[in-house]
Amino acid sequence: xANVHRADCWKFLRTLCLLLLAGSVSPSGALAQRVRSxxxxxxPPVADQLIVHPRxxxxxxxxxxxxADQAAQEIGRIGALGAVIVRxxxxxxxTVARALRRSGYFKAVERDERAAAAETPNDPSVPSQWGLxxxxxxxxxxxxxxxxxVTVAIVDSGVDASHPDLRDQLLPGYDFVNxxxxxxxxxxxxxxxxxxxGAEASNGIGITGLAPHCKLLPVxxxxxxxxxxxxxxxxxxxxxxxxxxxxxxxxxxxxxxSVTLQSAVDYAVARGAVVxxxxxxxxxxxxxxxxxxxxxxxxSATDSSDAVATFSNYGAWLSLGAPGVxxxxxxxxxxxxxxxxxxxxxxxxxAMASGAFALLxxxxxxxxxxxxxxxxxxxxxxxxxxxxxxxxxxGRVDVAAAVGVQPPAPTPxxxxxxxxxRDRRAPNVSIVSPVTxxxxxxxxxVDVAAxxxxxxxxxxxxxxxxxxxxxxxxxxGFVWDTTxxxxxxxxxxANAYDAxxxxxxxxxxxxxxxxxxGLLITRLRLSPARHGSQASGTLTLRGVFVLPDxxxxxxxxxxxxxxxxxxxxxxxxxVSQPAAFGIDARGRLxxxxxxxxxVLAVRIGRSKGQPAxxxxxxxxxxxxxxxxxxxxxALTINGATLSQSAACQLQQSSFVFP
Numbered sequence: 035x036a037n038v039h040r041a042d043c044w045k046f047l048r049t050l051c052l053l054l055l056a057g058s059v060s061p062s063g064a065l066a067q068r069v070r071s072x073x074x075x076x077x078p079p080v081a082d083q084l085i086v087h088p089r090x091x092x093x094x095x096x097x098x099x100x101x102a103d104q105a106a107q108e109i110g111r112i113g114a115l116g117a118v119i120v121r122x123x124x125x126x127x128x129t130v131a132r133a134l135r136r137s138g139y140f141k142a143v144e145r146d147e148r149a150a151a152a153e154t155p156n157d158p159s160v161p162s163q164w165g166l167x168x169x170x171x172x173x174x175x176x177x178x179x180x181x182x183x184v185t186v187a188i189v190d191s192g193v194d195a196s197h198p199d200l201r202d203q204l205l206p207g208y209d210f211v212n213x214x215x216x217x218x219x220x221x222x223x224x225x226x227x228x229x230x231x232g233a234e235a236s237n238g239i240g241i242t243g244l245a246p247h248c249k250l251l252p253v254x255x256x257x258x259x260x261x262x263x264x265x266x267x268x269x270x271x272x273x274x275x276x277x278x279x280x281x282x283x284x285x286x287x288x289x290x291x292s293v294t295l296q297s298a299v300d301y302a303v304a305r306g307a308v309v310x311x312x313x314x315x316x317x318x319x320x321x322x323x324x325x326x327x328x329x330x331x332x333x334s335a336t337d338s339s340d341a342v343a344t345f346s347n348y349g350a351w352l353s354l355g356a357p358g359v360x361x362x363x364x365x366x367x368x369x370x371x372x373x374x375x376x377x378x379x380x381x382x383x384x385a386m387a388s389g390a391f392a393l394l395x396x397x398x399x400x401x402x403x404x405x406x407x408x409x410x411x412x413x414x415x416x417x418x419x420x421x422x423x424x425x426x427x428x429g430r431v432d433v434a435a436a437v438g439v440q441p442p443a444p445t446p447x448x449x450x451x452x453x454x455x456r457d458r459r460a461p462n463v464s465i466v467s468p469v470t471x472x473x474x475x476x477x478x479x480v481d482v483a484a485x486x487x488x489x490x491x492x493x494x495x496x497x498x499x500x501x502x503x504x505x506x507x508x509x510x511g512f513v514w515d516t517t518x519x520x521x522x523x524x525x526x527x528a529n530a531y532d533a534x535x536x537x538x539x540x541x542x543x544x545x546x547x548x549x550x551x552g553l554l555i556t557r558l559r560l561s562p563a564r565h566g567s568q569a570s571g572t573l574t575l576r577g578v579f580v581l582p583d584x585x586x587x588x589x590x591x592x593x594x595x596x597x598x599x600x601x602x603x604x605x606x607x608x609v610s611q612p613a614a615f616g617i618d619a620r621g622r623l624x625x626x627x628x629x630x631x632x633v634l635a636v637r638i639g640r641s642k643g644q645p646a647x648x649x650x651x652x653x654x655x656x657x658x659x660x661x662x663x664x665x666x667x668a669l670t671i672n673g674a675t676l677s678q679s680a681a682c683q684l685q686q687s688s689f690v691f692p
Contacts, residue, residue, distance in 0.1 A: 079145040080263045082124055083109075084131055085294045087117045087141040089479060089513040091495065091503030100137055104130045110213075112265060114272035115297050115507040119146065119265045138479055141511040142293040149288030149323070150261040151191065151223040152312035153381035163241055164338050165230075165357030165386055170434025171244055174393050177437045179235060180247035181396035186231050186281040186388055187274030187307075189267065190224030192217045192254035197225060197373065199233040199240040199364050200250070207252035208273055210266040217252040221260050222366030224252065226377045227285045229364025230385035231392065240374055241362055244389025244433070248396060251279055256286065264288065267324075268298035271309070275302035280395045282307050283388035284330070285381035287314040287322035287347075296327050297507045303329040304489020305533055308395070308403045310388045312380035314347035319424070326351040329489070331391075331407055334426060335359060335383035340417045342425045346380055353407070354414055355426035356390070358383030390433040397437045402457060402488055410436050460538040461486035463493065463530035468545055473580045473646045475548045480512040482540070484530040494529040521549045546578060546646075550678025553579045553649075553669060558680050560605075560661055561688040570632065573598070573653035575667065577678075580646050585674045587623065587638065587647065595670035596627065596634060596651065600662035606630050606653070609670075632656045661689055 084106070088097050101108060101120060110119035122130040127145060134143045166172065185205065195204055195218060207217035219225045228243075228250050235246035255270040256262040267286070274282050282302055288295075299309050311330045314322030325332035326349070334346035335358025342348075343359050361382040365375040387410075394406055401409065413436045414429030422428050463484040468474055482505075484490045493510040495502045497519065503512050510528075524547050528540040548554035557576040581587070592615055598605040606629040615625045622639035632655035641648045649669075663684065668677040680691040 079147045079290070080265075082122050082127055083146040083263070083265075084120050084122055084127060084134075084143060085112070085117050085146050085265050085268075085292075086120055086134060086143045087115065087293065087297075087507075087511075089139060089141055089511045090116065090505035091515075092139050092513045097139065100134070100139055104133050106130055106134070110265065112268050112272065112294065112298070114276060114301055115268060115294065116505070117265075117268070117294055117297075117507075139477075139513060141509050144293055146263045146265050147288055147290040147292055148261050148263055149267055149286045151221070151256055151381055152285055152287045152315050152322075152384070153223055153226070153377055153379035163362045165361050165382075166242070166244060168336075168338070168340070168357050169244070169386060169390060169431045170439070171393075173434035173439045174437050177439055178247075178393055178396045180232070180245035180392055181399070182247060182249050183399065184245070184248045184281070184392050184396045185251050185277070185279045186245065186248050186283060186392045187251040187253055187270075187277075187279035188224050188228045188231065189253045189255055189270040189274060189282055189284050190227055190286065191221035191256040191258075191260060192219035192224045193228045193250065193252035194219045194222075194225040194364070194366050194368065195252075197229075197364050197367055199237070199373075200225070200228055203228070203232050203234055203243075203246075203250045205249050205251045207254065208270075209254040210269045210273070211254055211257050211262060217254045219252075219254075219366055220258045220368075221256060223256065223260055223285070223381065224254070225366045226363045226375070227283060227381060227385040228252070230361060230377070230382055231283060231389040233364055240364065244386060245392035245396065248392045251277060262286075264292050264295050268294045271298040271302050275305045275307050279307050281388050281391045282309045283385055284309065284311040284324055285384045287312050287325060287380070289320065289322060291321075291323055291326075293509070295324050297509075299324050299327050299329050300489055300508050301506070303403050304486070304491045306403060308391045308406050310384050310391060312384040313352060315345045315379050316347055317345045318347055319349045320347060321349055321351055322347055331387065332427070333358075333380060333384045333387045335378070335380045336417065336426065336430050340415075340430060342418065343378075346383075346425070348425045350424060352424055352427040354387055354411060354428060355417065355430040356383040356386040357430075358386065361386070387431055390431045390436065393433050394436050404488055457488055457532065457534040458536065459487045460536040461490050461530035461532055463528050463538055463540045465526055465528055465540050465543045468526075468543065470543050470545070471641065471646065472545045473548060473552070473554050473578050474514075474516055474545050475551060476516060478514045478516050480514050480526065482510040482512070482528045482530075484508070484510055484528070486530070486532045488532055488534075490530050491533050492531045494531075496527050496529065498525055516547045517549070519547055521547050521554070523547075548678055550676070552582065552674070552676035553577055553667065553678045555667060555678050555680050555691060558665075558667070558682065558691040559688060560656065560658065560665075560682075562658060563655075569658055570655045571658050573634070573651065573656045575649070575651040577649045577667075578641055578646050579649055579669065579671075579676050581671060582674050585672055587672065592623070593670070593672055594625070594627075594636065596629075596636070597668040598656075598665060599668075600660050600665045602662050603660035605657055605660050605665070606632065606634075608634050610636075629653055630657055663689070665689070
């Protein structure tokens with residue numbers, strides 16, 4: 035294979051600054067100057083900009099307040115993912131991101147990274163479209179030229195709607211760079227990718243796209259310099275999925291992973307789209323995104339000798355190879371260059387693969403995204419090491435074999451080609467936190483794990499059978515306001531759905547809700563002494579408590595304080611010293627405390643629902659002078675303060691709760 039001198043070729047290409055460029059395909063004029071100015075990849079993130087993913091159920095007013103506390107301003111949304119784009123004070127993105135993560139109100143907080151078009155400029159004097167013959171397009175066209183029921187989204191720099199080979203192929207699109215409905219190209223890269231996929235056939239001019247009867251949806255996410263923020267790309271992916279695109283072409287690559295970008299890819303696949311992405315043009319094993327995500331089809335570039343191009347990135351995440359060197363295609367008419375030019379890189383390779391998927395789905399529209407990927411990978415022409423390899427994946431695309439016109443060349447395949455069938459498999463779903471018997475209070479985070487053979491489209495959080503909130507993008511996380519329910523036991527479960535309507539409910543999780551802070555009183559009784567002064571009495575208190583993150587009971591160096599008070603005043607306040615603690619045979623902490631004129635005996639042990647603790651306090655000679663119907667219990671444990679108010683009833687001179 036042509037991978038022996040990969041490192042040397044990479045040095046040469048890097049020196050020429052031709053990798054991952056989105057500039058002109060012709061080295062002339064002002065556009066050539068832009069090419070020589072340097073690579074458009076591996077750019078820093080958008081300055082002072084974050085993407086935050088609020089937990090489902092978080093009130094908008096609370097979200098705005100938390101952001102305002104950090105001087106973070108909302109400037110946009112990725113509506114399908116429920117994410118918010120925020121601008122933060124200059125050079126404070128790390129500080130603000132850390133504070134927002136610690137708040138617990140967000141599933142993810144990350145910088146708004148950039149991706150760039152994965153293309154290298156080339157001389158336009160290419161005599162023919164060799165790539166079409168290489169992938170078997172003429173034979174595949176005997177089956178289908180594509181279908182206007184199959185939409186391919188070009189998530190890129192826009193598309194030139196005035197180009198004679200494209201103007202009748204385009205659907206109305208959107209521009210997420212300028213946030214308007216004008217998806218015109220101001221770079222040229224998207225126009226070139228559109229031509230490879232779907233340039234018009236039999237119109238007597240120019241070229242033919244691989245899937246010329248399919249419709250093209252232009253979605254502009256890259257600016258005039260050929261790069262764009264992840265927030266715009268994620269918006270473009272979800273926009274395309276919501277408009278029924280069966281194939282989403284991402285001829286772009288970024289070097290930084292992103293929860294936002296992965297969620298967008300997962301969102302699209304769950305809704306029936308095949309997501310095709312360029313592997314990147316650095317000639318290294320560094321993963322590029324979104325290609326490296328499990329649900330994306332990562333495509334490397336091959337040349338006319340069926341060898342992997344030296345500039346293609348490689349790795350365990352690679353799926354397929356496709357022609358990507360000197361691919362004749364439509365050119366941006368506003369550039370002043372010829373209407374047709376050649377393009378090289380993993381960008382045109384991804385576009386070739388997208389066209390192949392469009393043909394396959396036109397011939398067999400019942401295929402799920404997973405079935406379509408399996409069909410194209412299992413019928414690919416093996417050009418590298420036997421079977422899968424990290425440079426060409428399962429091989430170079432062979433669309434004729436994929437649609438069944440001709441048998442695939444003998445090659446090892448990952449598994450038998452599946453027979454398409456209606457998706458009847460329900461998602462798997464479970465509540466990760468909190469766990470059964472947990473003690474919760476205030477606003478409680480609820481995390482849910484949900485997976486599916488195709489994709490999860492929605493997860494619902496239910497409390498006692500009532501819907502609390504829905505989340506339609508992974509990771510699935512919720513905020514539950516426990517102050518809306520009465521204290522006591524409550525049942526949580528989650529429902530997960532896929533695009534076919536299959537659904538499954540998680541196992542139930544039973545939690546204890548307290549109206550206090552980290553403390554649930556299950557029993558309190560304060561009674562006058564049977565003998566002696568009625569001004570003192572006995573106390574029995576039972577409860578469960580949890581310590582805040584970072585606090586613990588280690589059995590050796592603990593401090594403990596307890597206070598019982600009412601509006602009339604304090605009944606007792608007691609503080610222990612570490613030396614007072616002992617451990618009984620069952621591993622429980624036991625100690626006694628002086629409580630004014632009385633004594634408290636305290637016992638603390640692990641509850642069945644870890645990480646909660648069981649608490650038992652008994653007291654004698656407790657002053658009753660300030661006893662009242664509403665009393666507050668406060669505990670101070672190793673610096674953490676826990677409390678709960680108890681509305682007591684007076685029963686035969688005893689104050690009782692509940």
